[in-house]
Amino acid sequence: xxxxxxxxxxxxxxxxxxxxxxxxxxxxxxxxxxxxxxxxxxxxxxxxxxxxxxxxxxxxxxxxxxxxxxxxxxxxxxxxxxxxxxxxxxxxxxxxxxxxxxxxxxxxxxxxxxxxxxxxxxxxxxxxxxxxxxxxxxxxxxxxxxxxxxxxxxxxxxxxxxxxxxxxxxxxxxxxxxxxxxxxxxxxxxxxxxxxxxxxxxxxxxxxxxxxxxxxxxxxxxxxxxxxxxxxxxxxxxxxxxxxxxxxxxxxxxxxxxxxxxxxxxxxxxxxxxxxxxxxxxxxxxxxxxxxxxxxxxxxxxxxxxxxxxxxxxxxxxxxxxxxxxxxxxxxxxxxxxxxxxxxxxxxxxxxxxxxxxxxxxxxxxxxxxxxxxxxxxxxxxxxxxxxxxxxxxxxxxxxx
Amino acid sequence: xxxxxxxxxxxxxxxxxxxxxxxxxxxxxxxxxxxxxxxxxxxxxxxxxxxxxxxxxxxxxxxxxxxxxxxxxxxxxxxxxxxxxxxxxxxxxxxxxxxxxxxxxxxxxxxxxxxxxxxxxxxxxxxxxxxxxxxxxxxxxxxxxxxxxxxxxxxxxxxxxxxxxxxxxxxxxxxxxxxxxxxxxxxxxxxxxxxxxxxxxxxxxxxxxxxxxxxxxxxxxxxxxxxxxxxxxxxxxxxxxxxxxxxxxxxxxxxxxxxxxxxxxxxxxxxxxxxxxxxxxxxxxxxxxxxxxxxxxxxxxxxxxxxxxxxxxxxxxxxxxxxxxxxxxxxxxxxxxxxxxxxxxxxxxxxxxxxxxxxxxxxxxxxxxxxxxxxxxxxxxxxxxxxxxxxxxxxxxxxxx
Numbered sequence: 001x002x003x004x005x006x007x008x009x010x011x012x013x014x015x016x017x018x019x020x021x022x023x024x025x026x027x028x029x030x031x032x033x034x035x036x037x038x039x040x041x042x043x044x045x046x047x048x049x050x051x052x053x054x055x056x057x058x059x060x061x062x063x064x065x066x067x068x069x070x071x072x073x074x075x076x077x078x079x080x081x082x083x084x085x086x087x088x089x090x091x092x093x094x095x096x097x098x099x100x101x102x103x104x105x106x107x108x109x110x111x112x113x114x115x116x117x118x119x120x121x122x123x124x125x126x127x128x129x130x131x132x133x134x135x136x137x138x139x140x141x142x143x144x145x146x147x148x149x150x151x152x153x154x155x156x157x158x159x160x161x162x163x164x165x166x167x168x169x170x171x172x173x174x175x176x177x178x179x180x181x182x183x184x185x186x187x188x189x190x191x192x193x194x195x196x197x198x199x200x201x202x203x204x205x206x207x208x209x210x211x212x213x214x215x216x217x218x219x220x221x222x223x224x225x226x227x228x229x230x231x232x233x234x235x236x237x238x239x240x241x242x243x244x245x246x247x248x249x250x251x252x253x254x255x256x257x258x259x260x261x262x263x264x265x266x267x268x269x270x271x272x273x274x275x276x277x278x279x280x281x282x283x284x285x286x287x288x289x290x291x292x293x294x295x296x297x298x299x300x301x302x303x304x305x306x307x308x309x310x311x312x313x314x315x316x317x318x319x320x321x322x323x324x325x326x327x328x329x330x331x332x333x334x335x336x337x338x339x340x341x342x343x344x345x346x347x348x349x350x351x352x353x354x355x356x357x358x359x360x361x362x363x364x365x366x367x368x369x370x371x372x373x374x375x376x377x378x379x380x381x382x383x384x385x386x387x388x389x390x391x392x393x394x395x396x397x398x399x400x401x
Numbered sequence: 402x403x404x405x406x407x408x409x410x411x412x413x414x415x416x417x418x419x420x421x422x423x424x425x426x427x428x429x430x431x432x433x434x435x436x437x438x439x440x441x442x443x444x445x446x447x448x449x450x451x452x453x454x455x456x457x458x459x460x461x462x463x464x465x466x467x468x469x470x471x472x473x474x475x476x477x478x479x480x481x482x483x484x485x486x487x488x489x490x491x492x493x494x495x496x497x498x499x500x501x502x503x504x505x506x507x508x509x510x511x512x513x514x515x516x517x518x519x520x521x522x523x524x525x526x527x528x529x530x531x532x533x534x535x536x537x538x539x540x541x542x543x544x545x546x547x548x549x550x551x552x553x554x555x556x557x558x559x560x561x562x563x564x565x566x567x568x569x570x571x572x573x574x575x576x577x578x579x580x581x582x583x584x585x586x587x588x589x590x591x592x593x594x595x596x597x598x599x600x601x602x603x604x605x606x607x608x609x610x611x612x613x614x615x616x617x618x619x620x621x622x623x624x625x626x627x628x629x630x631x632x633x634x635x636x637x638x639x640x641x642x643x644x645x646x647x648x649x650x651x652x653x654x655x656x657x658x659x660x661x662x663x664x665x666x667x668x669x670x671x672x673x674x675x676x677x678x679x680x681x682x683x684x685x686x687x688x689x690x691x692x693x694x695x696x697x698x699x700x701x702x703x704x705x706x707x708x709x710x711x712x713x714x715x716x717x718x719x720x721x722x723x724x725x726x727x728x729x730x731x732x733x734x735x736x737x738x739x740x741x742x743x744x745x746x747x748x749x750x751x752x753x754x755x756x757x758x759x760x761x762x763x764x765x766x767x768x769x770x771x772x773x774x775x776x777x778x779x780x781x782x783x784x785x786x787x788x789x790x791x792x793x794x795x796x797x798x799x800x801x802x
Contacts, residue, residue, distance in 0.1 A: 029761055033454060037761075062800055064781055066407070067790030069801035082801070083402045092802045339757075345799055347792045348761050349777075370764060379779040 003079070004240045006399070007387065011242045012110055016328035018243070018288045019279075020385075022077060023315055024070070024254075025338025027350040027369060031305055038305055038340060039351055040368035043311040045318040047332060047353070047367040053356035054330075056364040057377025059385065061336045067347045073335030074257045078290075079241070079386030080234065087170065087260070088229020094162050095256025099154055101231050106170045106199050109227040110153075110161040111178060112137060114219040115211070119185045124178065125159040127219045129254040134158060137220050144209040146202050165202055171195030176226035177207060186224045215370075226367065236262025237288065241268060241390060241397030248275045249292035258290055272314065276321040283325050293323075297345075300338030308340050329392045330355045331385065332367070349379055356392035404480070405641045407800070408788065412643045417729035417794040419644070419689045420680075421786075423478060424716055425471070425655075426698030426739025428751040428770060432706055439697075439706060439741060439753060441769035443713040447720040448733060448754070448768040455731075455756035458515065458778025460786065462737045468748040474736030475658045479691075480639065480787030488661070489573060489630020495563050496657025500555055502632050507571045507600050510628040511554075511562040512579060513538060515620040516612070520586045525579065526560040527621045535559060538621050545610040547603050560768045564605055564626060572596030577627035578608060587625050598609040600629065637663025642791060647683055649676045650693035659691055673715065677722040684726055692723075697744075701739030709741050730757045732786065733768070750780055757793035 028037040044258070052334040061068040061076050062083065071092050072082035090107035101107055112126035112134070129137070134155045141153040141161075149167035156162055173196040177187045189204050191197035202223055214221045247258030248268045255265045266282060268275045275291055282289075295311035322330060333352040336345050350373040362376035373379075377388070390396045429439040462469040463483050472493050473483035491508035502508055513527035513535070520552045530538070535556045542554040542562075552566035557563060574597040578588045589604050592598035613624045638646040640663070646657030649669045667683060669676045673747055676692055683690075696712035723731060734753035737746050752773040763777035778789070791797045 029759070033762065058779075063404070063407075063788065064778075064785040065790075065792035065797060066411070067792065067797065067799045069799050072801040083407070087801065090800050346759070347789075347797075369761060373763065373777055373779075374775070 003081070003383065003387065004235060006081075007396075009239050010396045010399055011390065012395055012397050014368035014394055016287065016395060017283070017325070018329040018389050018393050019049065019291065019322055019327040019331065020077065020289065020389065021291045021293070021322065021330070021332045022074070023293045023296040023312065023334050024265060025043050025336060025345065026334025027337025027339070027346070027348050028079060028300065029341045029348065030310065031341050034213045037369050038300070038308040038311055040345065040370065041092070042309045042316070044312065044316040044367055046316045048365065050319065050330065050355050051367045051371070052365050053361060054353045055359040055362055055377055056353050056367070056372040056375025058372050058375070058379045059333055059352045059382045060349050061382045062380060065347050066347050068336045069345065070253060070335060071257060074254065075334055076382030077262050077333065077385055078237065079383060080261070081383050085232065085234060087232055089227030090229035091160070091231060092253065093156065093227065094164055095260070096253040097154055097156055097162055097250035099152065099162060099164060099307075101164060101256075101302045102166070103231050104166050104168060104170070105217065105231045106165045106172050106230050108163040108165070108203070108225045111224045112159045112161070112220040113186070113222050113224055115185070115222040121179065121182045121184060121186065121222070123219060124182060124224070124371040127160050129220050131155065131157045131176060134161060135219065137214065137217060140213045140217070141210050143213060144206055146205055149152060149202055150257065151206065159220075162204065165199060169195050170199045170229040170230065171197070172199065172230040173386055176202065176224070177203070178224035178226050186222060189225070208274045227340050232260065234260055241288075241386065243288040244286045245288040245338035246286040247290045247292070248278050249290070250275070251292070251294050254292040254294070256298065257359070265292060272318050274356040276318055279322065296334065297338045300340050301343055303340050303343040314376070328356060328394070329389050333385070352385070354392060358392050358394070404482070404784070404788065405636060406668040408641050408791065408797075411797045411800055412791065413796055413798050414643055415795055416766050417688070417796060418684070418726070419513070419790050419794050420692065420723055420728040420732065421478065421690065421790070422692045422694070422723065422733045423475070424694045424697040424713065424733065424735050426701045426737060426746065427735025428738025428740070428747070428749050429701060429709065430740035430742045430749065432742050438770050439701070439709040440713055441771065443710045443717065445713065445717040445768055447717045451720065451724075451731065451733065451756050452768045452772070453755050454762060455754045456760040456763055456778055457752070457754050457768070457773040457776025459770070459773050459776070459780045460734055460751035460753045460783045461750050461780060462783050464555050466573075466748050468746050469613050469737050470746065471654055471736060472658060473685070475655065477783030478734065478736055478786055479518040480641065480784060481635065481662070481684065482784045485631065488633055490628030491563070491630035492632060493654065494557065494628065495565055496554055496661070498557055498563055499653035500553065500563060500565060502565065503567070504632050505567050505569060505571070506632050507573050508630050509565045509566070509604070509626045511564050511627045513560040513562070513621040514587070514623050514625055516586070516623040522580065522583045522585060522587065522623070524620060525625070527581060529559050530621050532556065534621065535562060538615065538618060541614045542611050544614060545607055547606055550603055552607065556699070558700075560621075564607065566600060567633060570596050571600045571631065572598070573600065573629040573631040575601045575604065575629040577625070578604070579625035579627050587623060592625070614755065632769045633661065635661055639663050642787065644689040644798070645687045646689040646691065647687040648691045648693070649678065649679050652693070652695050655693040655695070664691060675721050677719055680723065681726060683773040697735065698739045702744055704741050704744040706741040729788050729795070730755065732756075732790060734786070752776065753786070755789060755793065759793050759795070
């Protein structure tokens with residue numbers, strides 16, 4: 001039996017509140033052998049107190065050795081097997097600029113490029129135009145029309161934009177038109193089935209029209225398109241768990257991921273303090289709250305160990321504002337590790353603490369990677385975190401008699 | 402998504418070197434309650450040093466409670482789910498005598514038996530002939546011909562031999578001809594499908610011919626055949642992981658298993674020292690090195706606790722020769738446990754250490770069963786060891802964006 005069907009069968013409704021606080025890229029590594037990780041280094045009295053009363057473990061975002069992107073990392077935490085539910089690159093790019101993709105959409109990543117008089121690419125990134133120029137060029141392409149479809153052309157930055165085609169029966173098994181080399185023309189799009197060929201035809205029309213409207217705009221005088229992705233079919237948290245779920249995130253991509261699984265995306269402000277204030281305000285209106293904190297990832301990506309320590313400490317200082325609301329279940333975890341030492345996402349398991357009145361507390365007294373190894377949740381696949389949350393919230397009935 | 406497809410999707414090539422050192426049957430048990438295992442008893446300063454810098458865990462070869470043979474034990478370590486990839490007994494027997502089985506082969510285990518004038522079996526093992534006689538009898542059977550096929554008859558020892566039939570369209574769903582009792586004639590072979598019936602017909606012809614050429618050779622005057630197995634279809638390590646892989650093993654069966662997954666089987670000499678010298682010589686030519694050490698298993702099978710301790714200590718003294726080559730990932734593990742106390746393979750999880758610059762070191766300071774229980778790899782299914790090796794070697798890209 002599928003995990004989601006099991007949840008649908010066992011779920012019970014009550015008035016409990018679940019908070020999932022995701023510190024992006026939370027897990028780390030010591031910089032030197034024998035040293036401490038960022039989280040172990042940080043002074044985190046509030047997280048430590050939560051740890052003493054809660055139950056800890058290490059979350060495997062996907063499988064041993066697999067480093068997730070933000071999409072799979074979050075899908076796992078939301079209870080979706082990231083190997084089953086895949087979000088295409090075009091959709092993620094659209095989510096990342098806060099474009100409201102929907103079920104009739106195919107989203108595509110676009111690049112401006114430079115072509116010569118013969119139509120051959122001389123620069124695959126069009127000399128990296130400014131973002132201002134990118135916005136201007138997108139405005140030109142917004143004039144393009146394709147009968148029977150809606151088109152959206154949205155700037156990302158520099159040479160990058162997003163194209164969304166909205167229509168019925170559009171497939172996404174379409175080849176990239178970027179030939180990955182110069183000296184040749186952009187490729188034609190082709191689809192492997194009827195639905196995808198419909199998309200490919202629209203794309204070829206769009207690319208030709210783009211060359212027409214950009215004709216005088218060298219070096220940004222042509223486009224390549226790649227990462228074709230249809231809006232994924234995902235049952236919502238409401239469907240599966242019966243939860244009214246709210247997302248309180250600052251960055252567009254995480255808002256978008258939350259919207260994909262049916263969360264209400266709330267206006268969160270710009271700081272963690274603003275997010276806490278939003279949480280307080282809407283506390284009575286939802287059952288489940290996803291709070292996203294970006295900076296533990298971005299400082300790790302920068303390779304800035306002390307900064308990562310500092311942003312974790314800042315998160316710790318805000319934790320009492322969550323606890324003051326008396327959630328029934330409070331989980332603090334990450335979507336993956338981002339060790340400053342590696343300056344990138346990694347496969348290392350992610351420290352996790354779950355607090356609830358019904359948790360079986362373990363002997364862990366500090367929130368850190370080495371400590372969580374001895375926690376009561378053990379090493380678990382992230383996709384099981386939601387069933388643990390539901391259980392601790394008293395929202396799951398007995399399986400079988 | 403299938404783990405191998407995921408590896409194909411994510412793998413990246415680089416110049417890293419991975420060494421997988423398999424101490425066969427490494428795991429053990431104390432002889433007395435409260436005592437130490439063989440590995441815990443052994444003085445292993447080099448393994449302990451590796452453990453302090455690496456990350457440890459316990460490998461489950463198949464599933465909890467399942468004792469693997471050498472085939473499934475090694476397939477798991479090579480990244481193949483041993484419940485999906487099965488190697489038939491005939492093929493294993495052929496590998497064990499270093500017979501070079503190939504994709505058109507069906508391999509079969511043969512026994513000499515004794516039949517009376519009425520053709521009924523009086524001794525299922527033909528009075529356990531000497532191995533010299535076995536060789537001689539096989540030579541007689543090598544005269545047998547079957548039109549359209551190649552036949553190979555190879556001695557194993559005493560009453561045992563291997564028969565390999567090479568041809569097109571041969572199936573292996575064929576019943577054993579050994580009736581498992583005396584007083585009856587050997588059974589006829591039958592196949593459950595056309596391809597297997599083709600094999601069965603050949604087998605019946607072979608068995609009749611064998612009785613003819615062995616007629617005057619009582620007690621070795623007939624044969625039974627069992628364990629029909631076709632050469633398994635297995636994607637190679639090169640296909641899946643992009644690794645140029647070399648096997649440095651002494652015993653034929655392990656060489657054969659390595660060849661099945663596409664490793665180059667190198668001339669390894671006879672001692673561990675010879676194996677280390679081979680490793681050094683070919684270091685630049687491969688990405689992945691499988692080193693097999695047999696004696697931790699054979700001493701365990703003998704129930705010789707002190708001997709197992711000693712061979713583990715001998716392995717430890719050679720470890721610096723591997724480390725001197727500066728591998729990027731060095732793993733020491735076993736394919737299963739072979740406790741001296743049980744004198745057999747067992748299901749107990751296998752102590753494992755993985756060393757790499759990017760590993761998240763744990764608090765384990767000695768290499769042993771009790772210590773590995775607290776290691777950062779936790780208890781993991783052996784089939785995930787290759788993805789962990791690939792990740793730590795920097796050979797896996799991010800999953801999803």
